[in-house]
Amino acid sequence: MISLAGKAALITGGSRGIGAAAVKLFAQAGADVVFNYVKAKDAALQVQQEAGKHGTRVEAFKADVGKHADNQKLVEHCLARLGRLDILVANAGVWNLEDLPIEKMTEKQWDDMIRINLKSVYSIIHFTVPHMIKQKAGKIIPISSTAGQRGESLHTHYGASKGGIISLTKGLATELARHNILVNSVAPGWVSTDMSVPVLATKAGQKMASSVIPLGRAATAEEIAG
Numbered sequence: 001m002i003s004l005a006g007k008a009a010l011i012t013g014g015s016r017g018i019g020a021a022a023v024k025l026f027a028q029a030g031a032d033v034v035f036n037y038v039k040a041k042d043a044a045l046q047v048q049q050e051a052g053k054h055g056t057r058v059e060a061f062k063a064d065v066g067k068h069a070d071n072q073k074l075v076e077h078c079l080a081r082l083g084r085l086d087i088l089v090a091n092a093g094v095w096n097l098e099d100l101p102i103e104k105m106t107e108k109q110w111d112d113m114i115r116i117n118l119k120s121v122y123s124i125i126h127f128t129v130p131h132m133i134k135q136k137a138g139k140i141i142p143i144s145s146t147a148g149q150r151g152e153s154l155h156t157h158y159g160a161s162k163g164g165i166i167s168l169t170k171g172l173a174t175e176l177a178r179h180n181i182l183v184n185s186v187a188p189g190w191v192s193t194d195m196s197v198p199v200l201a202t203k204a205g206q207k208m209a210s211s212v213i214p215l216g217r218a219a220t221a222e223e224i225a226g
Contacts, residue, residue, distance in 0.1 A: 013092030
């Protein structure tokens with residue numbers, strides 16, 4: 001395992017799935033971590049307790065990263081508690097479990113997906129970058145999806161949001177390189193989390209995953225976090 005000793009990290013969507021696995025892994029590697037949750041306070045406190053066993057500072061903070069003002073508060077809280085911000089993992093996101101044809105998709109469904117999955121990434125980076133520029137270094141890791149590369153039928157707003165993250169990552173990687181800020185996206189395929197388990201737990205879901213993934217199974221949250 002690499003060492004993150006002395007590093008300060010902010011991870012969005014840290015109360016479940018890939019985000020929770022990342023919080024625990026970063027703490028195990030020696031980083032101090034602040035992460036957000038929206039409603040799942042009990043789950044967030046459980047993650048905080050488990051990750052805190054490694055001896056670093058780990059704190060949960062309530063914030064809706066789909067709201068610009070909340071992201072400002074989240075970054076300010078992270079800096080107040082940790083003193084600096086070396087690593088940002090923009091992980092928070094949602095996915096529609098039920099198929100949703102474009103002709104039945106409401107404006108609100110579209111807007112909510114883009115707000116939570118894409119606007120949140122822009123917003124948290126917007127407030128993080130000035131501090132990384134002052135530090136003359138930083139690492140930003142937006143979490144996208146293979147759906148952002150290939151699109152996803154009946155989940156088109158999800159694919160669009162994740163494709164936007166990929167494009168944003170490419171632009172920012174060039175824009176921020178002169179400040180020694182590295183921007184690299186992680187784009188997982190199927191991952192076994194609470195969002196996808198209802199699909200992957202079915203025989204049809206297992207067959208689908210095994211047919212498109214060389215490993216023959218969905219990844220674990222820990223594998224993606226690593």
